[in-house]
Amino acid sequence: MTEFPEAPVYERLAHLGKALSAPVRLRLLDLLDQGECTVEELAQRGGFPLKNTSSHLQQLRAAGLVATRREGTRIHYSLRDSEVSRFLGRFQEFAEARMPDLRQEIQEHLGPEGSVDAVTHAELDGMVERGEVLLVDLRSAAEYEEGHLPGAVSVPSRELADRWAELPWDTTIVAYCQGPYCVVSPRAVRLLREAGRSARSLKGGYVDWKRHHDSADD
Amino acid sequence: MTEFPEAPVYERLAHLGKALSAPVRLRLLDLLDQGECTVEELAQRGGFPLKNTSSHLQQLRAAGLVATRREGTRIHYSLRDSEVSRFLGRFQEFAEARMPDLRQEIQEHLGPEGSVDAVTHAELDGMVERGEVLLVDLRSAAEYEEGHLPGAVSVPSRELADRWAELPWDTTIVAYCQGPYCVVSPRAVRLLREAGRSARSLKGGYVDWKRHHDSADD
DNA sequence: CTTCTATTCTATCGATCGCTAGATTAGACG
DNA sequence: CGTCTAATCTAGCGATCGATAGAATAGAAG
Numbered sequence: 023m024t025e026f027p028e029a030p031v032y033e034r035l036a037h038l039g040k041a042l043s044a045p046v047r048l049r050l051l052d053l054l055d056q057g058e059c060t061v062e063e064l065a066q067r068g069g070f071p072l073k074n075t076s077s078h079l080q081q082l083r084a085a086g087l088v089a090t091r092r093e094g095t096r097i098h099y100s101l102r103d104s105e106v107s108r109f110l111g112r113f114q115e116f117a118e119a120r121m122p123d124l125r126q127e128i129q130e131h132l133g134p135e136g137s138v139d140a141v142t143h144a145e146l147d148g149m150v151e152r153g154e155v156l157l158v159d160l161r162s163a164a165e166y167e168e169g170h171l172p173g174a175v176s177v178p179s180r181e182l183a184d185r186w187a188e189l190p191w192d193t194t195i196v197a198y199c200q201g202p203y204c205v206v207s208p209r210a211v212r213l214l215r216e217a218g219r220s221a222r223s224l225k226g227g228y229v230d231w232k233r234h235h236d237s238a239d240d
Numbered sequence: 241m242t243e244f245p246e247a248p249v250y251e252r253l254a255h256l257g258k259a260l261s262a263p264v265r266l267r268l269l270d271l272l273d274q275g276e277c278t279v280e281e282l283a284q285r286g287g288f289p290l291k292n293t294s295s296h297l298q299q300l301r302a303a304g305l306v307a308t309r310r311e312g313t314r315i316h317y318s319l320r321d322s323e324v325s326r327f328l329g330r331f332q333e334f335a336e337a338r339m340p341d342l343r344q345e346i347q348e349h350l351g352p353e354g355s356v357d358a359v360t361h362a363e364l365d366g367m368v369e370r371g372e373v374l375l376v377d378l379r380s381a382a383e384y385e386e387g388h389l390p391g392a393v394s395v396p397s398r399e400l401a402d403r404w405a406e407l408p409w410d411t412t413i414v415a416y417c418q419g420p421y422c423v424v425s426p427r428a429v430r431l432l433r434e435a436g437r438s439a440r441s442l443k444g445g446y447v448d449w450k451r452h453h454d455s456a457d458d
Numbered sequence: 459c460t461t462c463t464a465t466t467c468t469a470t471c472g473a474t475c476g477c478t479a480g481a482t483t484a485g486a487c488g
Numbered sequence: 489c490g491t492c493t494a495a496t497c498t499a500g501c502g503a504t505c506g507a508t509a510g511a512a513t514a515g516a517a518g
Contacts, residue, residue: 027423035342036260080466086340112327
């Protein structure tokens with residue numbers, strides 16, 4: 023390995039880069055941004071093998087990005103503080119801004135409902151003020167309990183197909199799911215539109231909203 | 241490799257992390273933050289083999305972090321825009337904030353003159369207003385020409401030992417070098433203090449100053 | 459103390475990455 | 489057109505990393 027005077031400092035800096043250099047770890051961080059989770063929950067939600075997940079989490083811990091809390095036999099992981107969440111937001115924003123293939127990949131992954139058609143935070147604020155919107159939280163009941171947008175109704179995506187008739191017809195539905203790369207809300211919007219409803223997806227999902235609203239408190 | 245639904249998106253995001261996961265690349269980015277450079281200059285300043293440097297630079301280019309400009313037979317590299325510089329600043333700040341071993345390493349690397357004793361930007365602004373400071377740029381003449389703090393005098397560190405007597409005795413000397421991890425200015429401050437001068441190092445060096453002053457313009 | 463569960467530790471394999479050295483391209487100069 | 493220089497491309501080696509499976513730990517429950 024090449025040696026240069028400042029090497030020790032840059033090697034430690036590179037630890038942070040390494041922590042952010044594996045797709046699995048980036049996904050885990052986004053999952054943790056939903057709220058505290060056990061290793062098992064993370065493995066299940068992310069679709070990773072358990073042992074693998076554990077190992078990645080420890081790397082994230084070594085980089086100072088996540089914290090652990092023991093409760094009985096379970097270990098709960100969470101982002102170490104809200105700064106981590108904000109940093110992740112900036113990291114993703116920065117990456118999207120200068121990697122054209124990433125932007126394209128996101129477009130393809132989400133479809134138009136999740137990207138170009140999505141409601142921005144500024145738009146949402148205006149719509150909420152004018153009372154012309156119903157916020158629908160598509161995540162699991164557990165995730166909704168951990169925290170959700172003010173005024174949002176919990177309709178887990180699995181139940182949406184059976185329950186969309188309950189939703190009022192006189193307002194636009196703005197649906198959101200976990201985060202900016204989650205396909206759930208774009209899909210739900212497509213379903214609702216096919217049912218003749220006025221529906222849009224919230225840009226960035228819950229995570230992105232939280233990132234912009236944690237700055238003040240916490 | 242583990243496959244999960246959002247994998248393609250997170251794989252691309254991980255490209256950015258990978259770009260930031262090698263000490264050499266992080267050093268190159270900081271060097272480029274001084275201004276445009278040819279591959280050869282970078283290799284020389286960083287102390288890396290030329291071919292190695294070229295290869296790393298191309299990875300940075302693939303990640304959208306640096307841009308190239310051809311001029312005759314030489315190729316000049318530079319940060320792609322000032323956003324990159326700001327992002328790097330945040331990356332380093334974030335890493336320092338949550339990796340205790342990194343902070344410690346920096347302390348040891350720079351000594352007290354470069355860390356705890358250093359002048360912050362806010363302090364410097366006040367000192368400049370009151371006219372009680374002489375700014376000394378310790379970098380090479382070429383780097384000084386590329387850009388420097390307003391009012392700074394160029395005294396390349398090699399010449400300092402011969403020229404410190406020229407510097408006025410009635411003001412505090414604030415010396416700066418390339419960046420936050422550069423040992424040049426702390427060393428210079430030590431030398432000047434041993435010569436009975438009132439001297440301090442500028443926290444973060446030229447790069448850090450530039451990062452905070454490019455936000456407005458550019 | 460034993461048993462059970464959640465998680466981590468250890469060892470191994472294959473893939474990737476960084477470093478090195480030789481061959482090659484792109485442009486400048488005579 | 490050949491020659492020179494700067495930089496990149498290619499191939500090979502050793503080190504590291506991620507995935508996997510078996511062994512081991514820490515705490516809860518009996």
